[in-house]
Every structure is written in structure tokens, then in C-alpha cells.
Amino acid sequence: MGAIRRTKRGFTLVELMIVVAIIGVLAALA
Numbered sequence: 001m002g003a004i005r006r007t008k009r010g011f012t013l014v015e016l017m018i019v020v021a022i023i024g025v026l027a028a029l030a
């Protein structure tokens with residue numbers, strides 16, 4: 001994970017997709 005380069009201040013596109021996926025799973029379980 002540490003090898004990923006941060007090109008922007010916020011989340012990278014991959015991190016953003018991972019967060020969206022996690023939220024989707026939590027919403028499905030809730």
C-alpha cells in the first residue's frame with residue numbers, strides 16, 4: 001500500500017472506489 005503514489009491531496013481513484021464498495025456492503029448489511 002505504501003508504494004502507491006499520491007498525485008492528489010484527497011483520495012486516489014482506487015481508494016475512492018474501495019470506499020464506495022465498503023459503503024455499499026455496509027448499506028446492504030444494515
